[in-house]
Amino acid sequence: MNFIINNIKWVMLLSGGMTATMFYGLFAPQEAIESMFGASFEGVLETLLIRSWSALVGLVGIILICGALNETYRVFCISIATISKAVFVTLILIYGQAFLNVVAPAVILDSIVIILALVFIVSSRIKESAA
Numbered sequence: 001m002n003f004i005i006n007n008i009k010w011v012m013l014l015s016g017g018m019t020a021t022m023f024y025g026l027f028a029p030q031e032a033i034e035s036m037f038g039a040s041f042e043g044v045l046e047t048l049l050i051r052s053w054s055a056l057v058g059l060v061g062i063i064l065i066c067g068a069l070n071e072t073y074r075v076f077c078i079s080i081a082t083i084s085k086a087v088f089v090t091l092i093l094i095y096g097q098a099f100l101n102v103v104a105p106a107v108i109l110d111s112i113v114i115i116l117a118l119v120f121i122v123s124s125r126i127k128e129s130a131a
Helices: 001-025 029-037 044-069 071-095 095-128
Strands: none
Touching: 001 029, 001 044, 001 071, 001 095, 029 071, 029 095, 044 071, 071 095
């Protein structure tokens, strides 16, 4: 567990950087959906929703980076990102199985981050209570 506590900064930086790349959906929503889900769309509403989703996901990446660089807020930042990633993975597994073959890398990587984050959060709390 100490290994995860000592190295979570790098996990957060890497995951945060990869997550922040979703900002490109703000500028190229059609391309973002095609690359992420292998699907296309038509309409203004879909464009607005994809741009909004891309901004929110990108902000989660920024939150992870901020938490990695600022130990004071690390647990809070990784908790927010973990909840967001868990919602995404859950929604894909429940409602998005048709896209699972395309989004499998994102689901796998997010699941790994979720597991590491949960171990980090629990380990941090145990370490704090022991101190």
